Amino acid sequence: MTIAVFEPFHPIAAIALTPQAIRTLAPLCQTIGATLHLNENQATADAFNLQTYSIPLKDHLTDICPQYRAFIFCLATGAVIRLISPLLSDKEQDPAVLVLDPAGQFVISLCGGHQGGGDRLTQLIAQQLGATPIITGASASLNLPAIDTLGIPFGWRKGQGDWTGVSAALAKGETIQVIQETGSTLWQQHLPASIPFDFGDTPTIPQARLWISVSERQLALPSDFPQVQWHPRVLWVGIGCIRGTSKQMIASAIAQVCQQYHLAADAIAGIATIDLKADEAGLLEYCQERQFPLKTFPPDVLRQVSVPNPSSVVEQEVGTPSVAEAAAICAVSPVASLLVPKQVFKSQTEAVTVAIAQAEREYTGRTGKLWLVGMGPGSLDQITPAAKTALVQADALIGYSLYLDLIAPLLRPGQIVEAFPITQEKQRSQRAIELATWGLTVAVVSSGDCGIYGMAGLVLEDLQASGWDGKTPQIEVFPGITALQAAAARVGAPLMHDFCAISLSDLLTPWEVIKKRLEAAAMGDFVTAIYNPRSQTRTQQIIDAQAIFVQYRAPQTPVAIVRSAYRHDEQIALTTLAEMLHHPIDMLTTVIIGNSSTRHYQDWLITPRGYII
Numbered sequence: 001m002t003i004a005v006f007e008p009f010h011p012i013a014a015i016a017l018t019p020q021a022i023r024t025l026a027p028l029c030q031t032i033g034a035t036l037h038l039n040e041n042q043a044t045a046d047a048f049n050l051q052t053y054s055i056p057l058k059d060h061l062t063d064i065c066p067q068y069r070a071f072i073f074c075l076a077t078g079a080v081i082r083l084i085s086p087l088l089s090d091k092e093q094d095p096a097v098l099v100l101d102p103a104g105q106f107v108i109s110l111c112g113g114h115q116g117g118g119d120r121l122t123q124l125i126a127q128q129l130g131a132t133p134i135i136t137g138a139s140a141s142l143n144l145p146a147i148d149t150l151g152i153p154f155g156w157r158k159g160q161g162d163w164t165g166v167s168a169a170l171a172k173g174e175t176i177q178v179i180q181e182t183g184s185t186l187w188q189q190h191l192p193a194s195i196p197f198d199f200g201d202t203p204t205i206p207q208a209r210l211w212i213s214v215s216e217r218q219l220a221l222p223s224d225f226p227q228v229q230w231h232p233r234v235l236w237v238g239i240g241c242i243r244g245t246s247k248q249m250i251a252s253a254i255a256q257v258c259q260q261y262h263l264a265a266d267a268i269a270g271i272a273t274i275d276l277k278a279d280e281a282g283l284l285e286y287c288q289e290r291q292f293p294l295k296t297f298p299p300d301v302l303r304q305v306s307v308p309n310p311s312s313v314v315e316q317e318v319g320t321p322s323v324a325e326a327a328a329i330c331a332v333s334p335v336a337s338l339l340v341p342k343q344v345f346k347s348q349t350e351a352v353t354v355a356i357a358q359a360e361r362e363y364t365g366r367t368g369k370l371w372l373v374g375m376g377p378g379s380l381d382q383i384t385p386a387a388k389t390a391l392v393q394a395d396a397l398i399g400y401s402l403y404l405d406l407i408a409p410l411l412r413p414g415q416i417v418e419a420f421p422i423t424q425e426k427q428r429s430q431r432a433i434e435l436a437t438w439g440l441t442v443a444v445v446s447s448g449d450c451g452i453y454g455m456a457g458l459v460l461e462d463l464q465a466s467g468w469d470g471k472t473p474q475i476e477v478f479p480g481i482t483a484l485q486a487a488a489a490r491v492g493a494p495l496m497h498d499f500c501a502i503s504l505s506d507l508l509t510p511w512e513v514i515k516k517r518l519e520a521a522a523m524g525d526f527v528t529a530i531y532n533p534r535s536q537t538r539t540q541q542i543i544d545a546q547a548i549f550v551q552y553r554a555p556q557t558p559v560a561i562v563r564s565a566y567r568h569d570e571q572i573a574l575t576t577l578a579e580m581l582h583h584p585i586d587m588l589t590t591v592i593i594g595n596s597s598t599r600h601y602q603d604w605l606i607t608p609r610g611y612i613i
């Protein structure tokens, strides 16, 4: 099965020439959804998504290069350089090019590391294979976010400027002044402490400058230091036009307004108009060509909006005194004000009006994703490779602070990390849905498995309550090793026969219900894993639970008390049902009560399955 995390890099081509390289690449292709290209003499029938070629590899690459966003070569780096160099143009266009050694130990990001996404793909594949990622770009080694990719999660567009100069200044550790006039500041919140950004709090002489704004600045002029500009898409352009106005007329009117007001066309989020114009051919063509969303509003909504330039002629015709101004305001929010009031452009047969309003929050143009990730009991090597790739790739991570600290070594600079206290599950879920609805890829992190007393159910319930269509945001659940498995693994094989899990937390479940389940489990001779056994304030439940089990099981029944399994402060006690309450038990502990045939042997717990009578 292909892991969804790799979809943004598709289509991916993989190239191998030797049997060992094919053995390494073929399963990887399946996981990441890549097409394996093999010479027809080497093609094995069972490879997933296979394409064969009969011409020299160099010529085959020339043929297929335009079709792919990423290439993974499993051959010598020197050979790869010779093969791809004729195919490269510039870093805005180049595909991601990765090299993997045939033993699958190293993944090298060779080319297209930033805008081609190669560095990120390298990290993800390395996580997937347990290989070492080799990324030699300066920002990666300094643990800095790359200047030319930092706006991507928010759908910002790169404007003019000396991108190489500013990236070089960052790599040299020079001070980069950031002037952010609009757009999300979430990217600023988790930068490494050593970051040389100056956000205006320390008056220094800048050595480079980063603008984040709606304005179009002429940065190409000779200046003392390099400057670049990102444009968050916050501008909504209200359009009114007479029937039959051409795409060219609309495009030229908008371009003129942008120029006159020094606004970047890249800062345009979309177009707004009256619903009467939802089928206006020129407008639709314009939107389609630029991939702008078109928001339309009925006249009775538009007429409620107070605008600077109402027109009685327009009102007579379409039932509202304003189309362009009112639609622009409606598109951003009912209380917004206009950045550019109505401008009229006329030719002999065509007429178009343009007004622009600025939204508080940028339009990302992305389909949000919610990844519900189980991070296992706590150590990095107990996280599944798929879950690791999700944690690395997500734009934002949301979870309980203790768990986010445990996975901190996996996180990328500039990734949005929002830690919440232990009780704020509802807030975590709401925030994750909010960010994903906006267009971000959000990982909601739970310890163990996220679908076992974790966040997955809550997020799905909240989505259902909000009328979610099942598609947007997209959901993907990444399973993890749950506490009962982790605890069991540390003490042997206590879960070899029928077992159950019971949480003693009565915050969401009435104690009477929990008691009934404890009795049923005890009576049914289930091996029982107890989650949430005791908190600082909730101390009686574990005492009651033990009292229930002694009614049905022998006092010598083996019990394992496992605290912080797989974490640095792990503690394990093997005891009995009679003695269990004499051991420390807290919220980081899982208690496993054996069934009637569970036994201790040496330092291990065994529940016989029945193979040996």
Ligand code: SAH
Pocket (backbone or CB within 6 Å): 377, 378, 446, 447, 448, 449, 450, 451, 452, 453, 454, 481, 482, 483, 484, 486, 487, 530, 531, 532, 533, 562, 563, 564, 565, 566, 567, 586, 587, 588, 589, 590, 591
């Ligand atoms: N989703 C988690 C469970 C969350 S409920 C999972 O699947 O594991 C929290 C409870 O899980 C804790 O009170 C404790 O009982 C148990 N737990 C979580 N991590 C643990 C660990 N590393 N060692 C022992 N118990 C753990």
